[in-house]
Amino acid sequence: MQKAVVLEPDTLSILDKMGKQIKLARLRRKLPVEEVALKAGISRTTVWAIEKGSSKVSIGAYAAVLHALNNSDEDLLLIAKEDAYGRALQDEELLTGKRAPRRRNI
DSSP: OOOOOOOOHHHHHHHHHHHHHHHHHHHHTTOOHHHHHHHHTSOHHHHHHHHTTOTTSOHHHHHHHHHHTTSGGGGGGGTTSSOHHHHHHHHHHHTSSOOOOOOOOO
16 A cells, blocks of 8 residues: 655645646647547546646656647656756765876876
8 A cells, every 4th residue: 555645835836836837738729628638548537636736646647638738748858957956966076085087198
């Protein structure tokens, strides 16, 4: 039995905003929920849950809806692309007094 995932309030806020953005994208295209659900291969209820930013919906369902909205699923490639925190950690480790390897004369 899987444990329920407990999300931070900031994360819930992000999901809520993402759901609203997905709904606006659908409305701008003048697509009914039924058509998006059919294209995405999911139920209308799941589309409505996504548009409400539900954390109980799989990321695959979110991707399917984004794809149904004219291939917007490519936006998922932007997730963690610019990892400023990870780069800072890596740079900090590189600056701990280690020296670069010596060059060999060939």
